Amino acid sequence: MAKSEESILQINNLVSGYGKIETLHGASLDIPRGRVTAVIGPNGSGKSTLLKSIAGLLKPWSGSIELDGIEIAALPAHKLLHLGMCTVPQGRVVFPFLTVEENLRMNAYTIRNRAEVDRRVEAAFEFVPALRERRKQMASNLSGGEQVLLSLAKVVTQEPTILLLDEPSLGLSPKMMAHVYETIDGFAERGITTFLVEQNVRMALEVADFVAVLVLGEVRYLGSPQQLEKDVDLGTLFLEGKLEA
Numbered sequence: 001m002a003k004s005e006e007s008i009l010q011i012n013n014l015v016s017g018y019g020k021i022e023t024l025h026g027a028s029l030d031i032p033r034g035r036v037t038a039v040i041g042p043n044g045s046g047k048s049t050l051l052k053s054i055a056g057l058l059k060p061w062s063g064s065i066e067l068d069g070i071e072i073a074a075l076p077a078h079k080l081l082h083l084g085m086c087t088v089p090q091g092r093v094v095f096p097f098l099t100v101e102e103n104l105r106m107n108a109y110t111i112r113n114r115a116e117v118d119r120r121v122e123a124a125f126e127f128v129p130a131l132r133e134r135r136k137q138m139a140s141n142l143s144g145g146e147q148v149l150l151s152l153a154k155v156v157t158q159e160p161t162i163l164l165l166d167e168p169s170l171g172l173s174p175k176m177m178a179h180v181y182e183t184i185d186g187f188a189e190r191g192i193t194t195f196l197v198e199q200n201v202r203m204a205l206e207v208a209d210f211v212a213v214l215v216l217g218e219v220r221y222l223g224s225p226q227q228l229e230k231d232v233d234l235g236t237l238f239l240e241g242k243l244e245a
Contacts, residue, residue: 008033008162008193009054014063014073016053023049025217026063031162031210036184036194038208038225040201046217047197048090048166054195055087055164056080067162084161090170092147093154096140100131100150103139107154117157124153127190128183145176152183155192162193169200181207201234 009031017023023046031037039047052058054065056077065073067083077087095103104121111117125132128149134142139150148168155163168184169177177200185207187194198204205211205225213221213232221232228234 006033007031008068009195010064010066011050011054012064012066014050014053014060014065016049016058016060016063018049018058022061023217024053024060027214027217027219028063029212029219029222031193031195033193034188034191035209036188036196036207037210037212038196038198038204039212039214040198040204041214043199045214047199047214049217050214051087051164051166051195051197055085055089057087057089081158081160085164086155086158086160086162087164088151088155088166088168090166092144093151094139094142094147097138099136099138100142101135103150104154104157108157120157120159124156127156127186128153130179143176145172145180148172148176148180149183152180155187156190160192162195163187165194165196165198167197167199169198169203177203205229 007030012028013026014024014028015022015026027046027050039050041047049058053060056075060073063073064071067085070083072080072083095106098106101121104124105117108117108120125135131150131153139147142150165184168180172180181203184194196204196208208225210223211225211228212219221228
């Protein structure tokens with residue numbers, strides 16, 4: 001990351017894992033404010049461990065995670081929400097037996113002012129217009145891709161400063177994947193920093209302003225996608241991860 005970029009999230013020497021198995025071995029990276037940073041790497045490289053550690057879903061063994069200068073490594077997920085962090089985990093994160101509109105209103109449950117809730121729900125429909133005509137439809141009746149779009153629209157009702165996204169393209173058709181990524185690209189216009197963990201390298205590089213390559217629990221590259229393609233042999237790194245993981 002260029003030194004002129006202002007960081008919103010600083011991760012330093014992060015060590016984390018499951019049980020006695022260490023998955024991250026001192027990972028460090030800075031996330032620039034208002035931009036899209038993508039983390040890519042082979043299966044088993046520690047991408048989801050990194051995201052879960054940041055999101056308060058997994059307690060790191062050591063190292064630090066600072067959000068706007070506040071140490072958050074020991075904070076649970078619900079407290080991070082009040083600090084402006086929103087997480088969309090892997091899969092379809094909707095209430096299946098509520099309508100599209102009810103899902104959006106449920107996501108703004110902490111807001112007592114009804115007019116403010118109405119404003120945020122309308123902003124969500126403006127962000128994902130395809131959902132407006134389905135507002136009274138049960139979420140369970142949406143396609144998989146539409147449920148992902150609803151998950152992204154729900155983010156707008158929370159108005160976070162930073163969004164963590166885990167594998168949003170998983171299981172989607174190429175057409176719907178493109179639609180989802182077009183939507184993700186719009187978060188920056190709303191001033192929302194996006195931290196994206198993605199297995200689909202091509203889609204991640206198309207949307208990202210910065211990219212981190214994670215291999216065997218270590219950050220092997222951090223910079224622009226354009227420089228990555230010039231300086232790094234991704235095939236070799238991914239093969240290394242697959243052979244040694």
